[in-house]
Amino acid sequence: MFISQSTARLPDRVFDPECSTRQVYDEGAKEVALSVLSGINSSIFAYGQTSSGKTYTMLGITEHSMAEIYAYIDQHPDREFILRFSAMEIYNEAVRDLLSSDTTPLRLLDDPEKGTVVEKLTEETLRDKGHLLELLAVCEAQRQIGETALNETSSRSHQILRLTVESSAKQFLGKGNSSTLQACVNFVDLAGSERASQTAASGMRLKEGSHINKSLLTLGKVIRQLSGGRNGHIPYRDSKLTRILQSSLGGNARTAIICTMSPAHCHV
Numbered sequence: 418m419f420i421s422q423s424t425a426r427l428p429d430r431v432f433d434p435e436c437s438t439r440q441v442y443d444e445g446a447k448e449v450a451l452s453v454l455s456g457i458n459s460s461i462f463a464y465g466q467t468s469s470g471k472t473y474t475m476l477g478i479t480e481h482s483m484a485e486i487y488a489y490i491d492q493h494p495d496r497e498f499i500l501r502f503s504a505m506e507i508y509n510e511a512v513r514d515l516l517s518s519d520t521t522p523l524r525l526l527d528d529p530e531k532g533t534v535v536e537k538l539t540e541e542t543l544r545d546k547g548h549l550l551e552l553l554a555v556c557e558a559q560r561q562i563g564e565t566a567l568n569e570t571s572s573r574s575h576q577i578l579r580l581t582v583e584s585s586a587k588q589f590l591g592k593g594n595s596s597t598l599q600a601c602v603n604f605v606d607l608a609g610s611e612r613a614s615q616t617a618a619s620g621m622r623l624k625e626g627s628h629i630n631k632s633l634l635t636l637g638k639v640i641r642q643l644s645g646g647r648n649g650h651i652p653y654r655d656s657k658l659t660r661i662l663q664s665s666l667g668g669n670a671r672t673a674i675i676c677t678m679s680p681a682h683c684h685v
């Protein structure tokens with residue numbers, strides 16, 4: 418497993434197959450995930466071939482992050498925290514709400530203050546850790562339904578789990594003070610990377626292949642441009658994935674990319 422942290426400026430790391438997800442989290446994702454508590458947006462991606470462990474790793478990273486966010490909240494009784502959770506899937510450049518049984522594709526709107534907004538996306542205010550686990554189960558069930566209908570969508574779609582954390586100092590609550598911090602962390606399970614290269618290599622014009630390509634290629638371009646510190650046009654608007662994640666990729670946002678690698682001969 419290989420981790421690249423573009424904006425945190427920590428060294429890249431390679432983890433061998435014996436490493437636990439906890440170790441990957443501690444050394445590669447923790448700082449990025451917990452920056453949400455300081456009001457800094459962040460994204461953690463899992464990228465790699467189908468069955469190389471993206472979903473497994475992201476689930477562990479999400480659970481470790483949530484446990485530490487709740488531990489932080491317990492240690493800071495002087496602040497009031499509100500946690501909101503939403504989940505979406507991007508398949509063939511169509512965005513679907515994973516907390517709703519309605520499969521109608523959602524539209525993206527440009528809000529002058531908030532940037533790109535996913536219209537009508539369900540956002541649940543979390544009561545506690547147990548509530549989050551219930552919502553993760555709902556997402557998984559919604560993904561399974563899509564999978565039955567569309568055959569193997571999990572390896573062909575991008576999943577974004579988004580946690581928004583808002584906090585205010587209790588002593589200033591209701592006094593119009595600007596001590597409120599708000600940011601979100603995105604846990605992103607990308608479509609299988611070989612889907613893009615295989616479809617591109619064989620010159621297939623399948624809608625699905627070209628859409629996965631478009632999102633993954635655009636993400637690659639955006640990250641390369643941002644991490645190279647180059648000025649100029651950043652093509653966020655070229656895919657739904659990068660439009661939705663724009664505010665968590667650019668500016669002072671922090672990013673970690675976890676590349677899961679399969680030892681299978683065909684992937685060498």
Ligand SMILES: Nc1ncnc2c1ncn2[C@@H]1O[C@H](COP(=O)(O)OP(=O)(O)OP(=O)(O)O)[C@@H](O)[C@H]1O
Pocket residue numbers: 465466467468469470471472473474571572573608609677
């Ligand atoms: N680090 C690990 N330790 C133990 N089992 C693992 C690990 N990583 C993955 N697995 C197991 O390997 C299988 C494939 O993993 P996973 O579903 O996470 O792959 P994926 O890359 O998300 O695949 P897809 O692209 O199809 O969604 C699963 O059964 C998972 O439980």
